[in-house]
Amino acid sequence: MIDTAFPLSQSAASGITGGTGVAVSAESGTGSPAPAAENIGTASSGLDQLLQHPAIWRGRSIARVQSVSTGFPALDEALPGGGWPRAGLVELLIPRFGAGELYLLLPALAALTQQHSARWCAWVSPPLDPYAPALAAHGVELGRLFIAQANSPLWAFEQSLVSGACDAVLGWAVQRALEPHARDIRRLQLAAEKGRTLGVLFRPHRAARESSSAVLRVVVEPLEDGARVTLLKSRGGHRGALDLTWTHQNENSPRSHGS
Amino acid sequence: MSSRAVRTGPARSGSVRPRPSRIEPIPLFPVQSRQETAAPVVEARELWVGVHLPWLPLEALRCPPSDTPRAIVELQGQTQYIATVCERAARLGVRPGMSMAAALALTPQLEMHSRDPQREQQLLEHLAARAQRFTPRVSLVPPEGLLLEVKGSLHLFGGAEELCRSVERECLAAGVKPLLSLAPVPLAALAGARSGKGFIVTRPTHLMGHLASLPLTTLRWPPEILQRLKQIGVSTIGEALRLPRSGFARRFGKAQLAMLDRVAGRDADLRANFQLRERFRRRHELLHELEHHEAILATLEPVLQELGQFLKARQCGITRLDCVLHHRHAPHTRCILRLAAPAANARHFAKLLGEKLAALSLPEPVRSCELRSGALIPRAPATNSLWQLGEHGGGPCVEAPELIEHLRARLGHDAVYGLQVLASHCPENAWGPTDLSVRRQSAERAPWQAFQRPLWLLPVPRCLNEKEGLPRRDGGVLTLLAGPERIETGWWEGAGIARDYYVARDVHGVRLWIFRERIAPHRWFLHGVFG
Numbered sequence: 001m002i003d004t005a006f007p008l009s010q011s012a013a014s015g016i017t018g019g020t021g022v023a024v025s026a027e028s029g030t031g032s033p034a035p036a037a038e039n040i041g042t043a044s045s046g047l048d049q050l051l052q053h054p055a056i057w058r059g060r061s062i063a064r065v066q067s068v069s070t071g072f073p074a075l076d077e078a079l080p081g082g083g084w085p086r087a088g089l090v091e092l093l094i095p096r097f098g099a100g101e102l103y104l105l106l107p108a109l110a111a112l113t114q115q116h117s118a119r120w121c122a123w124v125s126p127p128l129d130p131y132a133p134a135l136a137a138h139g140v141e142l143g144r145l146f147i148a149q150a151n152s153p154l155w156a157f158e159q160s161l162v163s164g165a166c167d168a169v170l171g172w173a174v175q176r177a178l179e180p181h182a183r184d185i186r187r188l189q190l191a192a193e194k195g196r197t198l199g200v201l202f203r204p205h206r207a208a209r210e211s212s213s214a215v216l217r218v219v220v221e222p223l224e225d226g227a228r229v230t231l232l233k234s235r236g237g238h239r240g241a242l243d244l245t246w247t248h249q250n251e252n253s254p255r256s257h258g259s
Numbered sequence: 260m261s262s263r264a265v266r267t268g269p270a271r272s273g274s275v276r277p278r279p280s281r282i283e284p285i286p287l288f289p290v291q292s293r294q295e296t297a298a299p300v301v302e303a304r305e306l307w308v309g310v311h312l313p314w315l316p317l318e319a320l321r322c323p324p325s326d327t328p329r330a331i332v333e334l335q336g337q338t339q340y341i342a343t344v345c346e347r348a349a350r351l352g353v354r355p356g357m358s359m360a361a362a363l364a365l366t367p368q369l370e371m372h373s374r375d376p377q378r379e380q381q382l383l384e385h386l387a388a389r390a391q392r393f394t395p396r397v398s399l400v401p402p403e404g405l406l407l408e409v410k411g412s413l414h415l416f417g418g419a420e421e422l423c424r425s426v427e428r429e430c431l432a433a434g435v436k437p438l439l440s441l442a443p444v445p446l447a448a449l450a451g452a453r454s455g456k457g458f459i460v461t462r463p464t465h466l467m468g469h470l471a472s473l474p475l476t477t478l479r480w481p482p483e484i485l486q487r488l489k490q491i492g493v494s495t496i497g498e499a500l501r502l503p504r505s506g507f508a509r510r511f512g513k514a515q516l517a518m519l520d521r522v523a524g525r526d527a528d529l530r531a532n533f534q535l536r537e538r539f540r541r542r543h544e545l546l547h548e549l550e551h552h553e554a555i556l557a558t559l560e561p562v563l564q565e566l567g568q569f570l571k572a573r574q575c576g577i578t579r580l581d582c583v584l585h586h587r588h589a590p591h592t593r594c595i596l597r598l599a600a601p602a603a604n605a606r607h608f609a610k611l612l613g614e615k616l617a618a619l620s621l622p623e624p625v626r627s628c629e630l631r632s633g634a635l636i637p638r639a640p641a642t643n644s645l646w647q648l649g650e651h652g653g654g655p656c657v658e659a660p661e662l663i664e665h666l667r668a669r670l671g672h673d674a675v676y677g678l679q680v681l682a683s684h685c686p687e688n689a690w691g692p693t694d695l696s697v698r699r700q701s702a703e704r705a706p707w708q709a710f711q712r713p714l715w716l717l718p719v720p721r722c723l724n725e726k727e728g729l730p731r732r733d734g735g736v737l738t739l740l741a742g743p744e745r746i747e748t749g750w751w752e753g754a755g756i757a758r759d760y761y762v763a764r765d766v767h768g769v770r771l772w773i774f775r776e777r778i779a780p781h782r783w784f785l786h787g788v789f790g
Contacts, residue, residue, distance in 0.1 A: 098769040102714050102790035120662065126715075131787065132678040132690035134712035142678050146695055148666050149674045156666055165662040222768030 068198070071107020072244050075229060079216070080237035084108050087196040088215035089161075089189040093232070095205040097127060097174070100227035101220045103246050105170070105200060110139035112167040112198075119197075121145045122160040124171040125153035154180055154188070161191040161199050168198040179207070186213040208232060303463050306413065308426055309448030310390070310405040311438040312383070316343045318435050319378040329370045332359050342374065376402070382435065385565075387533045388572050389429055393422065398445075398530040404452070406445050406530055419459050442466055444524040450477035450496065463524055470522065471497025478518060484511050496522060539569045539577075539632035548587070548624035552616035555584070555625055560609060562630050567605030570635070576601025579633030582612060586623035594619055597672050599660040599695055601636040607661060614668035663695055685748050685756060686716065686786065711741060711762055713772040713787030720784035723773065730773055730783035735766030737773065747777075762789070 067083035069076055076082045084090060084105075092101045113121050121144055123130060136142055144167075150156035157171035169192075173180055180188070180201070192199040201214070208219060217232040226245035231238065312318075316331040328348035332339045339359035351366045362369055379402055387405055390397045393416065396408035409422055416422040423439050430437040440451030441459045447470050451458050454477045458469045473496045475485055488511065493499050499507070499519060508516045520526035541562050549555050559582070570576060580596040594615045596608070666675045676692040683689045723730040723737075730737045742761030749755060757777035764770050772787030 096767055096769060098715070098771070098788040098790050099767075100770075100790065106714075122662075128715040128788065129690075129718060130678065131686075131712055131714055131716040132680045134714050135678070136680050137710075137712065142680065146663065146675060146677045147692075148670060150666075150670050156670065159665060160662060163662040163665070222770075224768075 068108050068111055070104070071111070072104075074242050075104075075244060078231060078234070078238045078240070078242060080234060084198055085215050086167075086198055087193050089185065089192045089199040089201060089213075090216045090218065091185075091207070091212060091214045092200060092202050093205050093208050093217065093219045094202060095221055099220050099222045100246070101202060104218075104220060104227065104229065104244070106135075106138045106140065108198075109168060110141075113141035113144040114139065115167075118144045119167040120160075120165055122166045122169045123147045124157045124160060124169060125150050126170070127172055127174060153178060154184060157199070157201070158188055158191045160195075161188060161197045162195045164195040164197070166195070166197050168200065170200045170202070172202045174202065174204060179203070182211055182213070189213050189215065301463055303410065303443035303461060305408055305445075306410040306419070306441060306443055306461060307445040307448040308393075308407040308409050308423060308439060308441050309445070309450070309452040310386075310407065310426065310430065311449065311452035312386075312403045312405075312430070312435055313438060314343060314345065314436055315379055315382060315403040316374050317345055317372070319375060319382045320372055321378075321434075322372075327368060327370045328353065328366055329372065330362060331374055332371050333374055379403070382433075384533075386430060386433055386435060388535055388569065389433055390426065391533075391535070391572055392429065393426060395532070396530075397533045399533050400449060404449055406449060408445075408530075409441075419461055423459060442469070444522065445528050445530055446478075446518070446522040447524065450522060453477040453479075466524060467497075471495060471500070473497075475499060478522065480515060480518075484515060487511065535573060537635060539566050539630065541565065542627060542629040544627045545625065548626055550621065550624045552613070552619065555628065556609065556613050556616055559612065559628055559630070562628070563605045563608050563612070566608065566630060566632065567603060570603035570632075570638075573635060574638060575635035576603045576638035577632045577635060578602075580608060580612075581629075581631040581633075582615070583629040583631065584621065584625045585627045585629070586621070587626055589622040592619065592621060592625075597664075597667065599663045599667070601638045602660070602664075603638060607664075611664055611668040614665065618669065660695075684746060686712075686746065686760075690716075710744070711772075713770075714790035715788040717786055717788075720774070720786045723783040723785050725783050730763070730785075732765045732771070732785070733767065737763040737765055737771065739763050740770070743775075745777075746774075758784075760786070 066086040067079070067081035068086055069083040070079065092104070094101050109121060112118060118141065121140075123145065124147075126147060130147065132142055135145070148156045148160070153171055153173060157169060157173075160166050160169040180203075185201075188199060188201065191197075205219065208217070212233070214233070215235050216237075217234075219228075219230040219232055221228045221230075223243060226243060228241055228243050230241040233239070317329055322329065326347070328351055329345045330341050330348050330353055331343040333342040334340075341353060341355050341357045341359065341362050344353045344355060348362075348366065348369060351369075353362045353366060353369060357365075359371065383399060383401065383403070383405070387397045387399055390405060390407055394407050394409050394412050398406045400406055407426065409416075409419075413419060413422060416425050419441055423441055427437055427439055438452045438455055438457060440448050440457045441461070442448035442451055443460065443463045443466060447460075447466055450473050451469065454473045456469075456473070460466050460469055474494055475488060475496060478496070488494065488499065493502065496519070500523060504516060507519075517526065521528040543558065543562050545558055549558065566580075576598075578598045578601055580598075582594040582596065584592040584594065586592070594612070596611050596615060598611075602608070663675055675695065677695045679691055679693045681689055681691050723732060725731060726736065740762045743759035744761075745757075745759050747755070747757045758774040759777060760772060760774045762770060763773050770789035771785055772789065773783055773785050775781055775783050
């Protein structure tokens, strides 16, 4: 659709430069400088501006998502916007606790908490005690992190998301009695958008069959020295599986963190 | 005539003063213009706003507004006399000083109340606290007056007139109608306010002209002295000032002469500054017994507003607020609000208190509520970000304690905590929960990078089954990946540990942190999960 709409500027270009057709595709519109007359540039930049309007949806090239890098280049490439969304709900589906789901998030958490004006990073009802020395060793700024032990984790999760006081909120809903329904997920997703917060909800693997309105749904399965990450749902991104390797595997040497 | 008035002003030994032949109000403005050219202007050292609150006894009752005429009665001897009347009653002819019977004969629908000195005092203190907006030097003149020294604040509020208007607005906002005047002398300002004339005098030289015509009743002397003065034809301050000093002291008392000296500015008039109470405490009696927390919260709303004003005037916040609910028979219920950072926002309090009350189970309906604040803590006002939350990395770079407090109100104070790294090589003691109210330095991460530590730690190590000397979990033997790392503590550290730690993988591929005791019986324990 974009390509059919484009001849407008092409005909303008041929009209001015005498037929040196300038092939400017929609994808490369921002990067490639127009070699011809200046008003082509203004025309294409105007078009770019138009296309960046939030109401225009361009399928897979939905690039205007604020994101934070996951720390894994392969995963960044697969995700829309090149990382975890800054505002939205991400579901991490895990077959069992300790599948590597936290290592997947740690680089992003470290980046978020180390920012100049970092907001809080909240952990709602973690099943065990997060071990502070290990978190600090991975670069997570502990001063920006708090833990809320709630017997109604979804309430605390939503409050943290909607308050706008958090950069990231991690929530565990692993107990069978407290599992969220589809409309709860919708509510959490809206809360995350409103508070401009990255919400990460850890759910058991069996929830993969249910439909969900989360921005991103990821299955994490443990591998030998990494994890297999399957994108079940990714709004405007790729789907499929990719294998990641933890950089901290050969940790016996202190230089292996690369930080 | 005017030069005579100026000469009589600063004279101290009155007996040698010439008596004026005629007593009349002294014209003010011509004097001012002539003097400015003649002599250098004398600046007042102090400027006082006198606030007189004639309707305070009525306003302290906080009656809902209605059309019925109201009056306050006071018992003097055997008879009830009218002390204060509202404007509507005054229009119907009721005057202060009438007997109650006379007032009722005049207006049968008159609604009578008796005075409530405690509430009057409370209201006066409330006003004094609000008046500290204008100056730190506020003093109470009970039962119904305030004095504000405003010399230093004039330029902040746009001059004397504008300041008086602001004071009036502040009083009206508190539901009290004031009479004001401004003078370089406190007693003169008060007398001016009581007379209802409301002058604004900023130069000491102009004071006498305004003061001379004020009636002596504004000085609140005992009635018999006023009566005697009236008998010799003296009813204004100006007339009294012209009497010979020694004779005046002999006939009417030294106290009265000293007061005349003070009102004329010849003698210093020291006033005690009003000191604010350090805690807020209000009890609110309910009209009906209430059970629902929403209803209780709604009735507490004005008290919370008052608390907000109280804190704002002091530029302070509180970190603790007690709400005590009293019942008919059962012992009172207490609901304690703890805040992560000093707060002074009434709406914030209401939100947190709502959460607390919702979680409360009441043994009986509530009859009255009481709010008590904790100690006041000086508070720096927060800076709002230019950007919206999350925009351009903006957002609350301050602690944003509202969320923490909101969660704590519902989940309990200890359920929300931070993490810190402690200097210990024993795995259990290397971390600890911390309070979030203190901003902490970033933890040292250097020493821990060298070691493999799990992201999750079991609170208590869990004993693992073993088969042929190897640990098992979920029906499979664990694969040891790395180790051993020996961790020992000294015997002097209480329950010492001596463990060999390994990293292991179970049959599902989950990496675990396990250890083996170095002492017999050499059992295996699970201590952490790598996550």
